[in-house]
Amino acid sequence: MKLLVTGGAGFIGSNFIFYMRKEHPEDLIICLDSLTYAGNLSTLASVMDQPNFKFVKASITDRRAVYRLFEEEQPDIVVNFAAESHVDRSIENPEVFLETNIIGTAVLMDACRIYGIRRFHQVSTDEVYGDLPLDRPDRFFTEQTPLHTSSPYSSSKAGADLLALAYHRTYGLPVTISRCSNNYGPYQFPEKLIPLMIINALHNKPLPVYGKGENVRDWLYVEDHCKAIDRILQHGRVGEVYNIGGHNEMRNIDIVKLICNALGKPESLITYVTDRKGHDMRYAIDPSKIHSELGWLPETRFQDGIGRTIRWYLENQDWWKTIISGEYQNYYEKMYGGRSSAAPLTSDMKGKEE
Ligand code: NAD
Numbered sequence: 313m314k315l316l317v318t319g320g321a322g323f324i325g326s327n328f329i330f331y332m333r334k335e336h337p338e339d340l341i342i343c344l345d346s347l348t349y350a351g352n353l354s355t356l357a358s359v360m361d362q363p364n365f366k367f368v369k370a371s372i373t374d375r376r377a378v379y380r381l382f383e384e385e386q387p388d389i390v391v392n393f394a395a396e397s398h399v400d401r402s403i404e405n406p407e408v409f410l411e412t413n414i415i416g417t418a419v420l421m422d423a424c425r426i427y428g429i430r431r432f433h434q435v436s437t438d439e440v441y442g443d444l445p446l447d448r449p450d451r452f453f454t455e456q457t458p459l460h461t462s463s464p465y466s467s468s469k470a471g472a473d474l475l476a477l478a479y480h481r482t483y484g485l486p487v488t489i490s491r492c493s494n495n496y497g498p499y500q501f502p503e504k505l506i507p508l509m510i511i512n513a514l515h516n517k518p519l520p521v522y523g524k525g526e527n528v529r530d531w532l533y534v535e536d537h538c539k540a541i542d543r544i545l546q547h548g549r550v551g552e553v554y555n556i557g558g559h560n561e562m563r564n565i566d567i568v569k570l571i572c573n574a575l576g577k578p579e580s581l582i583t584y585v586t587d588r589k590g591h592d593m594r595y596a597i598d599p600s601k602i603h604s605e606l607g608w609l610p611e612t613r614f615q616d617g618i619g620r621t622i623r624w625y626l627e628n629q630d631w632w633k634t635i636i637s638g639e640y641q642n643y644y645e646k647m648y649g650g651r652s653s654a655a656p657l658t659s660d661m662k663g664k665e666e
């Protein structure tokens with residue numbers, strides 16, 4: 313089987329490549345990545361020289377380059393991880409999100425139509441469903457939940473999902489879509505909550521918690537996400553959407569405190585800063601469809617996964633030090649320099665503040 317993995321130099325894509333190398337060593341993998349700020353070729357160093365792995369640097373929006381690649385390689389399966397993935401960046405500059413996440417996905421699917429494909433898998437997100445209220449812990453996102461996006465990022469992902477379903481219905485393209493909750497694990501770019509807090513804490517820098525830190529995310533260890541995609545590729549029904557998540561809801565503030573404790577750092581590093589615009593309150597996945605149809609369940613408990621992740625960042629400082637010594641500094645200054653810090657507010661202080 314020949315797989316084209318787009319965005320494979322990023323967080324989840326690289327973990328997926330490692331997972332597939334391990335589980336299906338006979339497969340040939342081609343990684344297509346334009347190496348944006350979030351793509352890192354050093355991440356792929358361990359597979360780069362393997363005979364059944366190939367890296368191609370190009371953008372999924374570059375129709376000519378994508379068609380040439382399909383013509384030369386004739387992949388059987390395409391798994392599309394390539395995307396602009398950070399909500400805060402999408403609030404600053406939506407355009408590149410529309411180009412990569414929507415147009416890029418369309419270009420890939422056009423190539424699939426022209427050159428033929430056994431499966432096009434679109435890696436999507438639970439953020440397409442919008443958010444859930446904190447006071448309704450009984451409610452979860454199912455595949456039937458209406459799309460109701462909040463950020464330019466999630467809107468662009470929802471646009472791509474709708475296009476993928478339209479290509480299935482109109483052209484008969486064999487498409488599957490997965491919508492996963494927040495991932496954590498090795499090789500996550502340090503703009504995202506967990507690695508950012510680990511790295512700041514290691515430097516005894518303030519830990520910038522948006523708003524009151526009460527927003528809830530449903531965290532999944534990245535390898536469990538990779539396993540789920542593999543299951544969908546093998547046994548998923550074409551034209552279907554599968555939600556992926558493991559009922560592991562946590563408040564941001566609790567994650568940040570856990571990281572402080574694990575690293576032996578004082579919670580006084582926590583700094584409450586101006587909230588994200590349009591900040592989604594709670595994400596929570598109902599994974600019963602993928603469980604009952606494909607037998608998938610998450611295998612990594614949060615306590616184990618977060619411990620493994622913190623250790624990874626401690627043991628792989630070269631990987632992230634290279635990142636944070638470059639353009640990242642400008643990003644950090646732009647995103648956090650202007651955010652005023654607020655006095656810590658917790659739910660038990662609610663009411664006193666109003
Ligand atoms: P990431 O930002 O770490 O990596 C994205 C990769 O895509 C990078 O290697 C980047 O260079 C590449 N890329 C960006 N634009 C490109 C283009 N035009 N052409 C080719 N390559 C391009 O992202 P991630 O966290 O690994 O997310 C991967 C996918 O999973 C995304 O589609 C995202 O929406 C989805 N997702 C992420 C999460 C999460 O928690 N991180 C959860 C659910 C779904």
Ligand code: TYD
Nearest residue numbers: 399494503504505508520521522527529564
């Ligand atoms: P993030 O990792 O950006 O993922 P997403 O927004 O896609 O869920 O953020 C996770 C949560 O952490 C989200 O509620 C925003 C919050 N957050 C902070 O409080 N401070 C930060 O510095 C960052 C990056 C995120």
